[in-house]
Amino acid sequence: MKKVVVYCLLLITYCCIQTSCKKDSFITSNQASVDITTDSLKYDTVFTSTGSITKSFKIINENNQKLLLNTVKLMGGISSAYKINVNGAPTTEASNIELAANDSIYVFVSATINPSAANLPFILSDSIQIKYNGNTRYVQLQAFGQNAIFLRNQTISANTTWSNTKPYVILDGLKIAENATLTIPQGTKIYLHANAPILVDGTLIANGTKNNEVVFTGDRLDENYKDLPASWPGIYFREFSKNNFLQFAVIKNAYQAVVAEKPSVNINPKLILQQCILDNAFKEGLLLVNTFAQINNSLISNCGNNIFISYGGNYSFTNCTVVAYSSKYITHKTEVLGITNFANTIGGVVTANLSATFRNTIFWGDNSFVDNEIQIAKQGANPFTVLFENNLYKNATDPVNATLTNNLKNINPTFNTIDVNKNIFDFRITKDAAAPGINKGVATSFAKDLDDKARSVGIPDIGCYEKQ
Numbered sequence: 001m002k003k004v005v006v007y008c009l010l011l012i013t014y015c016c017i018q019t020s021c022k023k024d025s026f027i028t029s030n031q032a033s034v035d036i037t038t039d040s041l042k043y044d045t046v047f048t049s050t051g052s053i054t055k056s057f058k059i060i061n062e063n064n065q066k067l068l069l070n071t072v073k074l075m076g077g078i079s080s081a082y083k084i085n086v087n088g089a090p091t092t093e094a095s096n097i098e099l100a101a102n103d104s105i106y107v108f109v110s111a112t113i114n115p116s117a118a119n120l121p122f123i124l125s126d127s128i129q130i131k132y133n134g135n136t137r138y139v140q141l142q143a144f145g146q147n148a149i150f151l152r153n154q155t156i157s158a159n160t161t162w163s164n165t166k167p168y169v170i171l172d173g174l175k176i177a178e179n180a181t182l183t184i185p186q187g188t189k190i191y192l193h194a195n196a197p198i199l200v201d202g203t204l205i206a207n208g209t210k211n212n213e214v215v216f217t218g219d220r221l222d223e224n225y226k227d228l229p230a231s232w233p234g235i236y237f238r239e240f241s242k243n244n245f246l247q248f249a250v251i252k253n254a255y256q257a258v259v260a261e262k263p264s265v266n267i268n269p270k271l272i273l274q275q276c277i278l279d280n281a282f283k284e285g286l287l288l289v290n291t292f293a294q295i296n297n298s299l300i301s302n303c304g305n306n307i308f309i310s311y312g313g314n315y316s317f318t319n320c321t322v323v324a325y326s327s328k329y330i331t332h333k334t335e336v337l338g339i340t341n342f343a344n345t346i347g348g349v350v351t352a353n354l355s356a357t358f359r360n361t362i363f364w365g366d367n368s369f370v371d372n373e374i375q376i377a378k379q380g381a382n383p384f385t386v387l388f389e390n391n392l393y394k395n396a397t398d399p400v401n402a403t404l405t406n407n408l409k410n411i412n413p414t415f416n417t418i419d420v421n422k423n424i425f426d427f428r429i430t431k432d433a434a435a436p437g438i439n440k441g442v443a444t445s446f447a448k449d450l451d452d453k454a455r456s457v458g459i460p461d462i463g464c465y466e467k468q
Contacts, residue, residue: 027065030134034067035060043111043143045221047169047191052111053222057139059107059130061099069097070131072107081124082111082141113145156182156202164188169219170196178202178240187212191219197233200241208248210452216251227423229329230255230282237261237271247274257281257303261289269294275450277301282330284308288315290352295320297450299427299464302327306336311343312352312382318444319360321427321464326368327420333369339386342379351380356387360441362413362463363393371396390442392462411436413463428465437462
């Protein structure tokens with residue numbers, strides 16, 4: 001019996017030694033199982049000099065023995081637009097990398113485009129070569145690069161007109177000084193870094209057209225980043241700013257898309273938005289604080305707080321669509337329109353005069369959390385006038401502290417396409433002639449809708465789009 005036990009112990013010891021030796025030895029077969037977690041890395045528009053996000057892949061040794069990677073090599077070498085980091089070390093070529101049994105390493109990749117004279121997007125390609133046991137495999141790299149005009153922490157101190165031949169990339173912010181005007185022509189694209197607000201103490205004019213909009217958005221355009229809200233701070237029209245006019249401007253993916261504060265310094269509105277789109281802001285799409293603004297034929301959509309009017313002011317909204325649906329980035333849980341004539345300060349609550357008119361406008365949201373898409377709060381005895389005329393809104397109870405005339409309540413406006421999962425939101429009204437907002441507006445002076453198409457004479461549709 002003792003001999004049997006000793007024999008078993010010897011056998012177990014031998015097996016353990018053999019197993020240990022096997023794990024400590026290198027697999028040399030060209031049939032070794034190696035998983036490379038992607039065969040390509042692609043980067044959307046990368047602006048010259050700023051660099052891309054960093055992407056990665058893994059090289060996994062799926063064998064019960066060690067594996068020797070002969071090389072992990074960036075084929076373009078030091079002249080490549082790409083940089084790699086292999087197993088924690090920046091390099092262009094790593095050699096003789098030991099991978100323990102069932103272990104893995106990371107390869108990190110980023111792209112930086114050198115400036116060139118080309119104005120149009122161009123494609124930069126390279127590859128990473130991986131060699132082991134007589135095998136050669138590749139991970140393909142591709143980036144769309146574009147030259148741009150880079151402005152870092154710049155102040156516009158005199159009247160300036162930009163060019164639309166290249167996009168602008170704003171780093172560390174842009175300021176328009178008091179009494180200076182920045183004019184942005186049609187088709188200009190402005191990409192702003194995460195630390196780059198536009199601060200307007202003077203005047204901003206954006207002269208977009210339907211086919212050549214002026215676009216303000218974040219500068220990270222890779223697939224996982226291009227639709228993120230709060231990608232950049234937003235546009236702020238401050239105390240001494242005046243005569244701002246934006247037409248066919250798209251302002252998206254900001255923390256707060258547009259903020260205007262303090263009364264106008266002259267008799268004109270501080271801000272006019274005409275045929276504009278404010279979309280996917282993390283907080284307010286439009287924050288108006290005791291100021292003077294006119295918003296016409298515009299879409300304010302899918303923001304944390306679409307419109308908030310605070311501490312009074314003077315406002316008119318005509319033929320707008322103000323709508324919010326929950327997305328994978330923002331949950332719709334706040335009314336699309338909030339109005340107050342007061343503000344909370346350290347010294348207590350202060351109130352101001354308020355005059356606001358809303359005509360031919362849709363206020364709508366999905367049914368997740370919000371029963372009343374319009375909320376109005378009033379304090380004090382200041383003059384307070386809020387008029388809703390020929391609008392369509394969703395409210396469980398009618399808005400208080402307001403005059404309501406010829407409005408449609410709790411009737412689905414039948415938007416054309418809403419697909420939250422695919423992030424598709426088309427807020428045009430369905431072509432169904434029975435859609436509730438068709439021919440239900442009141443006549444205004446605005447002859448064109450957000451698509452720059454003619455509105456019906458006399459009785460326009462409700463919302464920023466006219467059914468064609």
